Amino acid sequence: MNNYQRIVFPLFVVVMAVLPTLLNPRWQAVAITFLIFSVVALSQDIVLGKAGMFNMGQALFFGMGAYITAILNYKFGWPILATIPLAILLPALFGIILAGPIVHLRGDYLLVVTIGFNIVFVQVLQNNLGGVTGGPNGIFGLDSLSLFGAKLTSQLAVYYFAFAVLLLTLWVMRNLEKSKAGRALHYLREDQLAAESIGINTRIYKVFAFGLGAGISGLAVTVYATQYAAVSPEAFEFIVSVLFFSIVLVGGSSIPGVMLGVFVMFVVPEIFREFATWRYFVFGFAMILAMILRPRGIWPATFGKIPKYLIKGGSHGA
Amino acid sequence: MARNELILKNVTKRFGGLTAVDDLSFKVEDGQIYGIIGPNGAGKTTVFNCITGIYKSEEGSVNWRGEEIRGMTPYQIVDRGIVRTFQTIRLFGQMSVAENIMSGRHIKSAQKWWHGIVPTPGSLRDEKENWLKVQEQLEFFNLGEFAATPTNSLPYGIQRRVEMARAMAVEPTLLILDEPAAGLNDKETLGLVETIYKIREKGVTVLLIEHDMDMVMEITDYLTVINFGKKIAEGTPAEVQANPAVIEAYLGSEDEDDE
Numbered sequence A: 001m002n003n004y005q006r007i008v009f010p011l012f013v014v015v016m017a018v019l020p021t022l023l024n025p026r027w028q029a030v031a032i033t034f035l036i037f038s039v040v041a042l043s044q045d046i047v048l049g050k051a052g053m054f055n056m057g058q059a060l061f062f063g064m065g066a067y068i069t070a071i072l073n074y075k076f077g078w079p080i081l082a083t084i085p086l087a088i089l090l091p092a093l094f095g096i097i098l099a100g101p102i103v104h105l106r107g108d109y110l111l112v113v114t115i116g117f118n119i120v121f122v123q124v125l126q127n128n129l130g131g132v133t134g135g136p137n138g139i140f141g142l143d144s145l146s147l148f149g150a151k152l153t154s155q156l157a158v159y160y161f162a163f164a165v166l167l168l169t170l171w172v173m174r175n176l177e178k179s180k181a182g183r184a185l186h187y188l189r190e191d192q193l194a195a196e197s198i199g200i201n202t203r204i205y206k207v208f209a210f211g212l213g214a215g216i217s218g219l220a221v222t223v224y225a226t227q228y229a230a231v232s233p234e235a236f237e238f239i240v241s242v243l244f245f246s247i248v249l250v251g252g253s254s255i256p257g258v259m260l261g262v263f264v265m266f267v268v269p270e271i272f273r274e275f276a277t278w279r280y281f282v283f284g285f286a287m288i289l290a291m292i293l294r295p296r297g298i299w300p301a302t303f304g305k306i307p308k309y310l311i312k313g314g315s316h317g318a
Numbered sequence B: 001m002a003r004n005e006l007i008l009k010n011v012t013k014r015f016g017g018l019t020a021v022d023d024l025s026f027k028v029e030d031g032q033i034y035g036i037i038g039p040n041g042a043g044k045t046t047v048f049n050c051i052t053g054i055y056k057s058e059e060g061s062v063n064w065r066g067e068e069i070r071g072m073t074p075y076q077i078v079d080r081g082i083v084r085t086f087q088t089i090r091l092f093g094q095m096s097v098a099e100n101i102m103s104g105r106h107i108k109s110a111q112k113w114w115h116g117i118v119p120t121p122g123s124l125r126d127e128k129e130n131w132l133k134v135q136e137q138l139e140f141f142n143l144g145e146f147a148a149t150p151t152n153s154l155p156y157g158i159q160r161r162v163e164m165a166r167a168m169a170v171e172p173t174l175l176i177l178d179e180p181a182a183g184l185n186d187k188e189t190l191g192l193v194e195t196i197y198k199i200r201e202k203g204v205t206v207l208l209i210e211h212d213m214d215m216v217m218e219i220t221d222y223l224t225v226i227n228f229g230k231k232i233a234e235g236t237p238a239e240v241q242a243n244p245a246v247i248e249a250y251l252g253s254e255d256e257d258d259e
Helices: A002-022 A025-050 A058-074 A080-099 A107-126 A155-177 A180-190 A192-197 A202-228 A238-251 A255-271 A273-293 B044-051 B074-079 B097-104 B121-140 B156-169 B186-201 B213-219 B237-242 B244-251 B254-258
Strands: A145-147 A150-152 B006-015 B018-028 B033-037 B059-064 B082-084 B174-178 B205-209 B222-227 B230-235
Touching: A002 A025, A002 A155, A025 A058, A025 A155, A025 A180, A025 A202, A025 A238, A025 A255, A058 A080, A058 A107, A058 A202, A058 A238, A080 A145, A080 A202, A107 A238, A145 A155, A150 A155, A155 A180, A155 A202, A180 A192, A180 A202, A180 B097, A192 A202, A192 B074, A238 A255, A238 A273, A255 A273, B006 B044, B018 B033, B018 B044, B018 B059, B018 B222, B018 B230, B033 B044, B033 B213, B044 B082, B044 B174, B044 B205, B074 B082, B082 B156, B097 B121, B097 B156, B121 B156, B156 B174, B156 B186, B186 B205, B186 B213, B213 B237, B222 B237, B222 B244, B230 B237, B230 B244
Parallel strands: B033 B205, B033 B222, B082 B174, B174 B205
Antiparallel strands: A145 A150, B006 B018, B006 B059, B222 B230
16 A cells, blocks of 8 residues: 555656657547546546446536636636636536435435436537537637736647646545545545444435535536537437446546546557547447446455554554 | 433334334333343344434334434434444444554544545644543553454454444443343453443443343343243343243243143
């Protein structure tokens, strides 16, 4: 664990910081998407990995953040960065409202309801609700980033914006791990009845997980909307939710696991683009293998991260 | 301050056509070790579930320290100082012993939900204080060496101790133990008896279900015997042992043998 914190993580930060200077524009774009998807996958991990709720509708919150940024920027002329607070808060609020009545559902029932929400959301976008979503074509021509009046149009700027968002998310994830709220999510995933019987209001924490997950993914897509300068409904289809669901399953509920999951499920298919028709075959096969060989994910969640003074000499396990 | 008294009056719980608990009344007094015994399927665990809010009894009243707790949710009841363990151990299996015990500190911790996103100096201090409480429980239950071990890799007897440690971390006033000696060997059972006495010395009232008769007779101050959800006897262990209705429930009546 210490190795991870002392060596792997700083190394990762350094590599990611110099990476874009080594890449051509096409791979820079892939790298940006990797960062954004990592953040969204981490937000999915809070709901699916930590709290153990089968949420198959993450693209809804993801898409909502993107549309909020797009509408505020395109229709009302807000600068991109100024839309961030609302792009976080509104999906979080919506997540809480949607989750409230459904979190008592178990496993696959919750999954079906969230798929339903996702489909309704895409339908609403396509039917141009209130004349602001732009219908099936979406919204084109968003501004590029600007900070204190300086336009940051280059792809590099978007990359570092995405990187900053990822670091912020990692910081939040770390805080969550070391707090009462984060542990409560683990407890209710492990055994809900035991969690309630020890004094945890499981309903509140399930809604909290949904709200936080929605908020973080809302933040991520501000970058997404900036990168493409456009949003359209098909980017938030149910199949996108499936992608994030499988990233967390294959990767495992840990930060390195989720990032590996994004790499395997998103970057690897990009590399094998030439084998167009074959890549989903390889992809599916990799998933089956991962599920058989590593049922808890490539890099599963680790526990026992307890203060050092509690670990006596000769302690078993971690 | 109200006395730590638990009073059940005419509690009835039905599952469809089956009356699992039938018009049951008893009273647990402050500082007692109170036992509930009965043959398999007598409804003992259902009584516990009615007290701890997992089930809501259809009729009757469950009164704790002068407050009606029937119909409250489990976490509200825990907040009032009643904590339970389970007959089939229910630990957070993948998590370490220390983290399991930390779950008991959940309700005592002053952290708010948003501290999970942005910590403050206050929440970090609170975190540290609660880990120190966990350390106390680790020492009390002699679990220090297993602090970082995932509970599902521990032997059964130690898992039982972890479950009690988790419950004690809540600092309850009433501890409810559902068959704490089940699956323990003789030596472990002796250790358990000692632990229960030590818990009582801390001022905690103990209510327990147990099948190990030797242990029940030794440890409890007062007993209620139930069969088919109904109370058939109550009294001190000596009184109960001499009660013909109890002997009949456990061994079958002579009439049945004749037929």
